[in-house]
Amino acid sequence: MRVALITVLLSSCADLLDEQPRSSFEPSFFETEEGVLGGLTSMYAHLRYIYGQAYYYNTCLTGTDEVTYAQSADQNFLVMDLSGQGVIDASSSRTDALWGTAFSNINTANGVIQFGEETGVSDALIAEARFFRAFDYFLLVQTFGGVPLDLGAGEMEFNTNPVRTSVRNTVPEVYTKSIFPDLLTAVNDLPATSRLTGTATKTLARLYLAKAYLTYAWWLENPNNIPTYPEAQRVDPDGHDAQWYFQQAYDIALDGIEDPGPFGLQETFYDVNVAENDRNNELLLYADHTETSEFYNGGSLTYGSGGAPDNFAGWMMTWNYTVIRSSSSSSEWANDIESVRRAATQATGRPWTRMCPTIGAITNTFADKSNDSRYDGTFTTSYRANIGREPVISGPVYNANLMEVQPGDAILTFLDEEPATPVQYPTPTSRGANIGAGVLPGRADFVIPPSGISRIVYPGLWKLGPYRTDSGNGLGQPNAGSTRPFNIAKFSELYFIAAEAAVKGATGAQSARELINVIRARAGVWRWDNNGNEERIEDNSAAMVAATPAEVDVNYILDERSREYFGEGYRWFDLVRTQKWNELAGTYRIGGSNYGDHTPQTVNRTIEPYHYLRPIPQGQMDSMEGDNSSYQNPGYQ
Secondary structure, three states: OOOOOOOEEEEEOOOOEEEEEOOOOOHHHHHOHHHHHHHHHHHHHHHHHOOOOHHHHHHOOEOOOOEEEOOOOOHHHHHHHOOOOOOOOOOOOOOHHHHHHHHHHHHHHHHHHHHHHHHOOOHHHHHHHHHHHHHHHHHHHHHHOOOOOEOOOOEOOOOOOOOOOOOOOOHHHHHHHHHHHHHHHHHHHOOOOOOOOOOOOHHHHHHHHHHHHHHHHHHHHOOOOOOOOOOOOOOOOOOOOHHHHHHHHHHHHHHHHHOOOOOOOOOOHHHHHOHHHOOOOOEEEEEOOOOOOHHHHOOOOOOOOOOOOOOOHHHOOOOOHHHOOEEOOOOOOOOOEOOOOOOOOOOOOOOOOOEEEOHHHHHHHOOOOOOOOOOOOOEEOEEEOOOOOEOOOOOOEEOHHHOEEOOOOEEEEEOOOOOOOOOEOOOOHHHOOOOOOEEOOOOOOEEEOHHHOEOOOOOEEHHHOOOOOOOOOEOOOOOOOOOOOEEEEEOOHHHHHHHHHHHOOOOOOOOHHHHHHHHHHHHOEEEEEOOOOEEEEEEOHHHHHHOOOOOOOHHHHHHHHHHHHOOOOOHHHHHHHOOOHHHHHOEEEEEOOOOOOOOOEEEEOOOOHHHHOOOOOHHHHHHOOOOOHHHOOOOOO
């Protein structure tokens, strides 16, 4: 297989990862402590080329019950929806972003592991490389099926000579030869507290070991007879059955919960995702960025490139709210005030309108919007006047019903529920804030009920919105990639993994319902209301716990996972792991692509069993010599 050596070398300083350019790695480089540290730091940097990379992000969400394509989607997004807008193939699937990045990093990890021990560095440092090798192989095996362990110099050996042949190992081989051994060593050797801000820990390794056990258990069980490739019997080489692995997943997850080190759950769901609290102790791993330096950020601080290593995933589910208009007249609709301007704030950011939530996600997944804080802590549902930011737009400004609005007032609100009084849609539609929005008596904000959500106007994804401290009184730099970290692993997932394993028959001190209720109780605690833009001190945890079914099943776990991690890139993996993709995402509802289209359409998807694996990227296929047709996953050949 052709392996491109990573082109950026990073080394460490006192408490942050210090990036220094280098053209390539050679074996001798890893024989020094400086080389080991440089290789390790590159492993953290490689996360930026996967997480926050919007086209890869799209492959993890579009086509699920959470997300469909939006009005401005190009083929990168259309094909992933599987709704007749194009065909996923080796050229159109953007999982190429994962393939190339992961294998380069795996080779770096191979070098650190193979040569680093000779330098006398600690086992804990080598364990970081083992974690990342397992991390990348776990991503790859979930996405493509079996993948090569031999990059040209032998299985899990460092390779310096690009080759044009490759042999894929089977799924059981990837798990039992690489992922499990590496993660077991990482759990044993990694420290409880990170050596630097954001580096790997024992708790992180436990999370991924438990998740890998859980995923492999489902693979062995294969309840819906989903094919694998390369073809392999659903038999574990070590002689264990699926139930053994479900139990292991439960036990390891409980170990992580009971021995958390410095990690734990934040007091509220809002605290997990609000930008001012980034890098909190619930976050176990993230692809980091910064607003203090373009070099350390990995991209411009003033303009986003629309490519990695920028963090631009949050743009994709941001619709073009800047078309909203208010009026300078109180007697007639002038349609002349851009009352919600593009700004580098968490509620707004840069609009691309490539992805949008389905109506079902809004109405069914987040059915309880009163007790459960997670809908409010996930979406931007109120777009507010920022006319007071420099350059200031002088008032007065009038909005719905020609009522006056002030800076900070709601201009457009997505209603939580269908209102008792039907929404009226003014004619002409320009009186609907130029987006076909409606009005309700006595309200100065235009409104859209859940049934009116469409591919062109929909709640934005607040949790991934940008945040800058250098905007002053102005609009800031909304066109730059986000300087926030992209969160990858959270302590909370240990509860979900243990609960899912318990549903599948694992036994222990806590039941699935008890584990899920820890998360649901936290979701009932409010301290801030995004929609109302005001403090909200409220504890609905008792109601949340009481509403949990007595018997929790897999679908309920998946619903809870969606409420907790909506829009973060988990969903495709969750539906593929549990083989629920077609059942839960085979149809969805959404409005059309024109302003003022308030008629939900039911859309059918064609999800075939072979879609449970993504195609090997065309670039890899083209790079190999000879007849490589058998290398490609069936259905994409």
